[in-house]
Amino acid sequence: MALDERKLEVLRAIVEDYVATQEPVGSKALVERHNLRVSPATVRNDMAVLEDEGYIRQPHTSAGRVPTDAGYRLFVDKLSRIKPLSQAERRAIERFLIGAVDLDDVVHRTVRLLAQLTRQVAVVQYPSLSRASVRHFELVPISTTRLMVVMIAETGRVEQRLVDLPGPILADDVTELRRRINEKLVGKRLVDTPPLVQALVEESGPALRPPMAALSTVLLETLVERTEERIALAGTANLARGGLLDFQGSLRPILEALEEEVILLKLFGEVEPSMTRVRIGDENEIEDLRGTSIVATGYGPGSIVVGGMGVLGPTRMDYPGNIATVRAVARYVGDMLAQS
Amino acid sequence: MALDERKLEVLRAIVEDYVATQEPVGSKALVERHNLRVSPATVRNDMAVLEDEGYIRQPHTSAGRVPTDAGYRLFVDKLSRIKPLSQAERRAIERFLIGAVDLDDVVHRTVRLLAQLTRQVAVVQYPSLSRASVRHFELVPISTTRLMVVMIAETGRVEQRLVDLPGPILADDVTELRRRINEKLVGKRLVDTPPLVQALVEESGPALRPPMAALSTVLLETLVERTEERIALAGTANLARGGLLDFQGSLRPILEALEEEVILLKLFGEVEPSMTRVRIGDENEIEDLRGTSIVATGYGPGSIVVGGMGVLGPTRMDYPGNIATVRAVARYVGDMLAQS
DNA sequence: GACTGGCACTCACTACGCGGGAGTGCCAGT
């Protein structure tokens, strides 16, 4: 049976009320709070249909209705209009992010800001190395047989590694190595560098070859393959807010999942450009995170995506509000990255 | 009234049983499980005394006894012998920490290891910059008016900052600046550098003075004053283990406190050399963390302390075990730092 | 055919009462 206009309206009302009150919502309360222009009995009939279609359910006979995951999904896809941020929120974002001194600080502030605005758990992925391009490489002699490689990415992220050389090296040779590496790699995306690094070794003369080989090993291993992705997390305390009503009692598995960076990367790192993705309850692949919903989006300078960010909370969350907030913050951070 | 030998023994038994079972312990169960060589009635008399003295209490009449904070304190100070680690645990520590690729990785692994071994929340402070000494400074020209300052500390920690110069600078001048800075600062503890940095500016000739001044501002501000201390955290899921029996219900304030780096630094950063400090329940200054206990110790290469680490959990925790574990891990990490 | 009013029914929630049992405090006895 097709859902007519009013039934959708009823579903919207149920979701909104349930999200607000956290209590199953009955037909009488519905007609009172929203000006549906029909009687409770009619709403009950509509509810029966919605329940048949799987959008809502009753916790027990003779209780009000609660949205199912499918109900939330329909709500998010069709029924909710994006809530524009209030002026106060916009100002809060600006005030909070302005004055960040370095990349670490930006990420840190962003994640706390998100947690605070949405009152959910917030996650921000550090600008991904693999998707960023190289601004500069530096080689720093630590001793005659040891170099420190410092890589500066366009996003401002800096990575460094120590390299043990097979033998002593002259200062001039270091300069030459540095020149060659920069010539070849600057401006390239890290993900595209492996063949170039390979070429660098092959093009080197006999004198430079051994140190260049040592360097390339480290470059490939640690900077490219092991593109160690980092994650910042905040607002876990918000999980304990709902007085244990959400998450039927046990926070444990959720907290555990949140400590696995791999999981978080999967959830918040796999983002397509300028798309906000919403994962609701059972749609989630991670077993322990069914029962939670996730709003994630990519961010980066301009239209490039260098990382993901988002929030996680109970399926019973304010989707329109959270989506709007996550997007606004992502855009703002993207702008900051573009400027620097 | 002085507590005789047996009363102390009874207290010890109560603490041990309560920690193990999480249930108030009665006189009968006590004599059965521990071979006190007296009758339950005698134990009851002892218990009455212990209760008068404030070491144990009854949740309600006709329930068993539970240790008070004072009881735990006495237990920790006088009654518990340090539990030596099992061979398996020692091996676990080694296996877990070996193969860490850099400082970040060491800290990360350490905190997870601690959380896993103790089954509590674990906290590790990154080796503090201010207490570490400088191994090397590097200046990297990014453009003609921009330098990147990279500082490498003895502990392996690396910090970098961008500096905008008042005007264009020559490559030779950069070399000269680098030489002077390193000459003056290498080997010094960061905390001792401010006057030296000041001197560097004053000793500079007219050509080098402006860039050196810009550099010194950044050095002082970001590397010294703002000795941004970082913290790693793991095992928050363990808080939710006790089935909400610990922490009378609400994890919220605790999770909130744990997200405040300032608080964690206070708790785990203020450590004296080679001392393990135990804070029990109400002894804690942070309001929200009464009801939790903290075991913290310092660590660092040799006898130098460069940071703190420890665990936090319910007052009802295995103190001897946790103390032993924290110490062992701290010593192990200290050894690693000494070697590198 | 769509909506409404009315009514019987279901079932969570709360309060109340009532043993059962673990544990205590105290006292008299050894």
Added chain:
DNA sequence: ACTGGCACTCCCGCGTAGTGAGTGCCAGTC
């Protein structure tokens, strides 16, 4: 100084009853 015995307390689990919100359905109305 320790022990056995005994009365007492009070939490806990359980069954019962009452209450009320909410439903499903049906007959009636526009």
